[in-house]
Amino acid sequence: MTLLLLSLFALDVPVDQDAVSTEEVAAPDPGAMAYASCGGCHGAQGQGNAALNSPALAGQDAAYTARQLRNYKAGIRGADPEDVYGAQMRGMSNVLVDEAALVAVSEYIASMERSAPAASDADLSAGQAAYANCVSCHGQKGEGNPVMNGPALAGLDAPYLERQLEHFRAGRRGAHAEDPWGASMVPLAKQLDAESSAALAAYIASL
Numbered sequence: 714m715t716l717l718l719l720s721l722f723a724l725d726v727p728v729d730q731d732a733v734s735t736e737e738v739a740a741p742d743p744g745a746m747a748y749a750s751c752g753g754c755h756g757a758q759g760q761g762n763a764a765l766n767s768p769a770l771a772g773q774d775a776a777y778t779a780r781q782l783r784n785y786k787a788g789i790r791g792a793d794p795e796d797v798y799g800a801q802m803r804g805m806s807n808v809l810v811d812e813a814a815l816v817a818v819s820e821y822i823a824s825m826e827r828s829a830p831a832a833s834d835a836d837l838s839a840g841q842a843a844y845a846n847c848v849s850c851h852g853q854k855g856e857g858n859p860v861m862n863g864p865a866l867a868g869l870d871a872p873y874l875e876r877q878l879e880h881f882r883a884g885r886r887g888a889h890a891e892d893p894w895g896a897s898m899v900p901l902a903k904q905l906d907a908e909s910s911a912a913l914a915a916y917i918a919s920l
């Protein structure tokens with residue numbers, strides 16, 4: 714090793730002094746730093762980890778993510794005794810010490826690239842037909858519609874999607890007086906049953 718280093722120095726490679734002296738070390742991104750506490754469950758690339766019940770986050774609209782994090786912290790989401798996984802996330806939300814960290818991590822998540830869905834040869838036609846009722850707020854391809862405050866659904870795994878629909882239906886999410894956007898999902902979820910939710914979730918997971 715020493716010999717190799719010595720021989721590299723001996724090569725006397727010309728060095729552009731200006732480039733070296735003016736180059737600044739990039740300041741660490743506060744959002745990326747805050748995300749260090751999240752990757753263990755949500756994946757280093759925000760791809761999610763269904764085995765840990767942790768949904769994909771990558772590419773999600775920053776305003777939506779920030780709202781959810783505020784809701785977890787305030788007990789508007791994840792406080793229902795039957796919302797076991799929401800409770801896990803509620804605990805984690807307190808890692809974000811202040812509003813600046815919460816916003817920074819939400820912006821970092823929005824900048825992450827969403828991974829492509831796994832190919833499926835299941836019959837998704839029933840879910841596809843039912844999804845017509847969701848397009849106005851969640852987008853034709855599940856890309857979300859910030860104007861309607863509808864988050865992206867593409868990239869979320871089917872068990873997570875089914876669970877959220879069940880939470881909206883059962884009054885575990887969207888029932889709090891300070892959750893108007895969650896409340897807007899409740900009547901829509903109530904039009905679904907377990908079977909149609911499963912069909913929708915399978916279709917959305919393929920987007």
Ligand code: HEC
Nearest residue numbers: 750751754765766767768778781798799801802805808818
């Ligand atoms: C111990 C595992 C764990 C860690 C660490 C964790 N989360 Fe979560 N997170 C979860 C689980 C589980 C859920 C799903 C909760 C549910 O089903 O309602 C979740 C849900 C979320 C949601 C809601 C997503 C949506 O589509 O509505 C956001 C946003 C989120 N987490 C952000 C974060 C951020 C940011 C961090 C780091 C500060 C973090 N999580 C750390 C387990 C974790």
Ligand code: HEC
Nearest residue numbers: 846847850861862863864874877878894895897898901913
């Ligand atoms: C009128 C607009 C509107 C329509 C139509 C709508 N949604 Fe939503 N949906 C929302 C909003 C707003 C939210 C975000 C709620 C929040 O902030 O907690 C949401 C959230 C969700 C979530 C939770 C996402 C997450 O990351 O946790 C799921 C799942 C969902 N919707 C599924 C559906 C499905 C399936 C349909 C069609 C049957 C549908 N929505 C139709 C407005 C709508």
